[in-house]
Amino acid sequence: MQDHVTPRRVVILGGGFAGLFAARALRRSPVAVTVVDRRAHHLFQPLLYQCASGILSEGQIAQPLRTVLRRHHNVSCLLAEATDVDVEARLVHARRPDGGAVELPYDDLIVGVGMRQSYFGHDEFAAHAPGMKTLNDALDIRRRIYQAFEMAETAADARERQQWLTFALVGGGPTGVELAGQIREIAGHTLDREFRTIDSAHARVLLFEGADEVLGAFGRPLAHRAARTLRSLGVELHLGTKVTDVDAHGLTVQDQDGATTRFEARTVLWTAGVEAPPIAAALARATGATQDRAGRIVVEPDLTVPGHPEIRITGDVMSLNKLPGLAEVAMQSGAYAGRVVRHAVEGRTKQPKPFRYWDLGSAAYISRGRAVVKAGPLHLSGAIGWLVWLFIHLAFLTGFRSRLGAVLSWSVAFATSSRRERAFTLSDAGADAGRGEGAPAGPAPVQKAPPPPP
Ligand SMILES: Cc1cc2nc3c(=O)[nH]c(=O)nc-3n(C[C@H](O)[C@H](O)[C@H](O)COP(=O)(O)OP(=O)(O)OC[C@H]3O[C@@H](n4cnc5c(N)ncnc54)[C@H](O)[C@@H]3O)c2cc1C
Structure with missing residues (x-):
């Protein structure tokens, strides 16, 4: 007779790197796993900027969670946002996209909900300065970048044209550096000879960073090399600056002496x-x-919440020994959490060893053929850094089709400077672009059509 004992219920919040690796570690366990995510896809965030700049498509960096986990027969996926946890009743409260409430009982809870963009208490900046954490963000940024060149082409006067041809990036970490390099490449190479009234190569890219170097986490020698590469690409670095205001037409920054510049x-x-x-x-x-x-x-060294051995926190949202918010930390901590649950189910009574992170290094892409990589004592930059970057990202990109597609897209982009993923749709705000805030209601002023091509 079949035994109808209910399997142990494991709820995983978040289908990012941490959640995915936790689910994978439980693949062969007699447990019932539910992965809850407010998005239906697993997103490869390290390549978001390539989607934002038109090299890769959204399908190449985001895979349906169900597809990724289809061979994990003990895993089901739920599209819902976790809103609260009742630790006494061991219940997760969640909300489905239609607003419907869901309650999920658990025996073990693994949390891997990641982090979101912070505007340091100035959430009002978000309307004018999108962050880059989600697929929507990347598509919004792609629209803003390519639309800016279109708007510059038909700008009313030189001042407005220059405003459209000026791109400001706030933050000199890997994402800011990668985006800055991408926009200079788009301006100088991808859009070359496509416009009739503007010279896209004249676009200015300004990078603002509060510290006195970019890519500080990579150490001084690589940070210097990255700054040199950025300057050679034409990126204007404004180090030691703090952004104090952002609006539809620009930003105000304060330097270390307290002087402000618009x-x-x-x-x-x-x-x-x-x-x-x-x-x-x-x-x-x-x-x-x-x-x-x-x-x-x-968290405790075994990633549990103090006093709650049934709840483990993994990935970016876990605070342990100042570990950085890196994909590799998320993968290793997620896999560890899954493994500990598996061992408990298997009846291993030995106390789990504390979580130990194996630092495999980090990498940042600056421009075609140039990247920086730090892995232990190994500090690489330039073309060798770029090759290592390529290898790392291919190795971790989820799914065979994504990998193959990425190789093809990178080959085309590298050989020709062209970008295949430049299509964008106008948002409601986009349809009004150029009118700015506080502009009078009613039709936008009629502008002269650009002169016909020579
Ligand atoms: C633009 C960018 C570039 C990066 N580049 C690199 C890089 O080059 N190298 C590197 O190592 N790392 C890089 N990172 C960092 C890396 O992507 C993160 O460390 C990693 O994604 C963290 O994984 P995670 O699973 O903790 O969180 P995430 O990958 O952020 O996943 C969290 C998941 O939780 C879901 N979620 C959130 N809240 C809820 C909720 N309430 N209910 C249900 N689901 C929820 C989200 O939808 C998301 O799917 C980059 C990050 C960004 C944003």
């Missing part, structure tokens, strides 16, 4: 700072856990 730029992109999503605060309230300044949950 820069006119119709495209401002924000890549500085992260904060935990609201579910982290809800969980901290429910468990009494401590959060760090960015809202990450402070």
Whole structure:
């Protein structure tokens, strides 16, 4: 007779790197796993900027979670946003996209909800300076970049044209650096000879960073090399600056002496700072856990929440020994959490060893053929750095089709400077682009059509 014992229920919040690796570690366990995510896809965030700049399509960096986990017969996926946790009843409260409430009972809870963009208390900046954390963000940025050149082509006067041809990036970490390099490449190569009234190569790219170097996490020698490469590409670096205001026409920054300067730029992109999503605060309230300044949950060495051996925090949202927010940390901590649950199910009574992170290094792409890589004592830059970057990203890109497609797209982009993924649709705000805030209602002023091509 068949035994109808209910399998142990494992709920995983988040289908990012941490959640995915936790689910994979439980593949052969007699447990019932539910992966809850407010998006239906697993996103390869490290390549978001390539989607934003038109090299890769959204399908090449995002795979349906169901597809990724289709061979994991003990895993089901649920499209819903976790809103709260009842730790007494061991229930996750979630909301489906249609607003319907869902309750998910668990025996083990693994949390891997990642982090979201932070505007350091200035959420009003978000309307003018999108961050880059989601697929929507990347598509919005792609639209803003390519639309800016279109708007410059038909600008009313030289000042407006220059505003459209000025791109400001806030944050000198890998994402800001990667985007800055991409926009200079688009301006100088991809759009070469496509416009009739503007010279796209004259586009200015300004990069603002609060510290006195970009890519500080890579150490001084690589940071210097990255700054040199960026300057050679024409990126204007404004180091030691703090952004104090952003609006539809530009931004104001303050330098270390307190002097403020206004820069006119119709495209401002924000890549500085992260904060935990609201579910982290809800969980901290429910468990009494401590959060760090960015809202990450402070965990024990075995990734559990103090006093709650059934709840483990993984990935970016976990605070442990100042581990950085890197894909590799998320993968290893997710896999560890899954493994510990598997061992418990298998009846292993030995106390799990504390989580140990194996630092495999980090990499940032600057421009075609140029990247920086730091892996232990190994510090690489230039073409060799780029080859290593290529290998790492191919190795981790999820799914065979994504890998093959990425190789083809990179080959085309590398050989010809062209970008296949440049299509964008106008948002409601986009349809009004150029009118700016506070402009009078009614039809936009009629402008002269650009002169016919010679
Ligand atoms: C633009 C960019 C570039 C990066 N480049 C690199 C790089 O080059 N190298 C590197 O190592 N790292 C890089 N990172 C960092 C890396 O992507 C993260 O460290 C990693 O994605 C963290 O994985 P995670 O699973 O913790 O979170 P995420 O990958 O962010 O996944 C979290 C998941 O949780 C879901 N979620 C959030 N809240 C809820 C909720 N309440 N209910 C249900 N689901 C929820 C989200 O939808 C998401 O799918 C980059 C990040 C960004 C944004």
